[in-house]
Amino acid sequence: MPDATGLELLAQDLREADSDAVLDTLFFRDRATLIVDPARVRPALEWLKGRGYGFLASVHGVDYYPEEPRLGVLYELLDMERVDRLTVKARVHTEKPELASAVPLWTAANVQEREVYDMFGVVFEGHPDLRRILMPDDYEGFPQRRDFPMGGEPVLFTYNEDQVPRWFE
């Protein structure tokens, strides 16, 4: 993990490369997070990849309901040479949840961005094959969002099949 100073230096370097890229830095429990402008995610990731963070460990979504912007996408980067981890976070609104895809940088992003799309509805521009991955293709809604109700789907039994509309479709 970069220490707090190292994180600020890294953020400063990134700001010099792209003045609006970094919105904020966060150092919490010895873990470093860069919060970047959602419009500049891909260049920021590309720059960080050039800085040694060459391994994309994980991409996952978070719903910060009721805070705005609600949705967050986190990229867990890893520098295998220096054994250094860095989280890159981009926050997007639910009205226009769009981010540039990281698939051109790492193939690893492919299935994970599909999962984020599946669960949170974040659309990744430039993703080669953005479909649902875990939920059925015709599923409506994004189940990992915080306002998606638990048990929102009735379980189908023989006794209630005439009360569940369109169950046969």
Place this chain on the structure above:
Amino acid sequence: MSQPDVSTYRQREESLTLSPLDPEQAAAEGLSTELLTLNMGPHHPATHGVLRLLVTLEGEVVRDVKPIVGYLHTGIEKTCEDKAYWKAIPVIERMDYLAYFFNAQAFCGAVEALVGVEVPKRAEYLRVIHLELNRIMSHLVWLGTSALDLGAISMFWYCFREKEKILDLFEYSTGQRMHTRYFQVGGVIEDIPRGWVEKVRDFTADMPNRVNQYAAILDRNEIVLQRLRHTGVVDEQTLLDLGVTGPLLRATGNPWDLRKAAPYSAYADFEFKIPVGTVGDNYDRYRVRLAEMVESVRIIDQALDGLPEGPYITGDRKVALPPRHELATSMEALIHHFKLVTEGFRVPPGEIYYPIEGPRGELGCFVRADGSAKPARVHMREPSFIMMPALAEMARDGYIADLIASLGMLDPIIGGVDR
């Protein structure tokens, strides 16, 4: 494939053609060949679970594989958001059902980092012992079922015989064979029972011999060599680009192991080696996992030797239950017990990504706390899910039989893929 010690079986197979027409003659007569798209699964014995593969074939040669996942999706991550932290542990253990201690360790580690609770040394050692027993167990299931895919049915019985011994050890120490709920935030739920250490010693004394026996059966077996050597080769850079770590990456010669690279829990205290392969074919993957079992035995032995005395769970009553006997005499303990069992403990707001080395690679748990007693988001970075696309790289331009071998050596657990 020009090594003198490799038999020419494959070349002879490739020179065979079952078509009565030669390609030129066929073209002259206006006949054409086309790719065949074949569906494998989701209920296929060789897919080790509910995995569906769309295979594009040219004759018997695989040109592309598309894994279709999600048949086992149970929404565990969503379920966790509705449970107190300690109640989320049992469901999280059920994600990758062969690595339950690892799932629990990743989640508990993340929550411990968020709360800032110190885990006692004895608890760390007990965790390491259970994690490494679990790693051996997971590899044994992999070896037995993969060998079964290759046609070696006796391996299945031998591996499951040892696996049963490990499950008995788990039952002895934790009360359950699988999904034990043994790891708790701040330590482990109970100290090990009397006599357990000796039982584990018996097992660790026995296990290296068993691994040697497996190796004697398989290492130079002609069928194993034919089906594993030089099949499913993927180079290191492709795997890194795909985000794949664990035995698959180590088989290519990259010694990346989080237990060594970024030691968590008590792993810094132990001496062990990281087995690596050379070319990254299926045979290397097999050898790496086999050697890892022996290294795990070494770690367990060292942990048993150095098992410290002391508490097995943190004394912080805000996160760990008080001992049962205190409830009868102490009002404080009763209040703590009541608070923990009803509401659970509250975790200060924050986000943590906590990676550990699972049997299949980096197993990371992301937890976001919002200050309440339930996690606001739990996400598992499951190595099985990440490595699924690597199957296409392994199987492309090989035979469909090699696809089955590659799938076995990939070792995905569908419960972990779909969560």
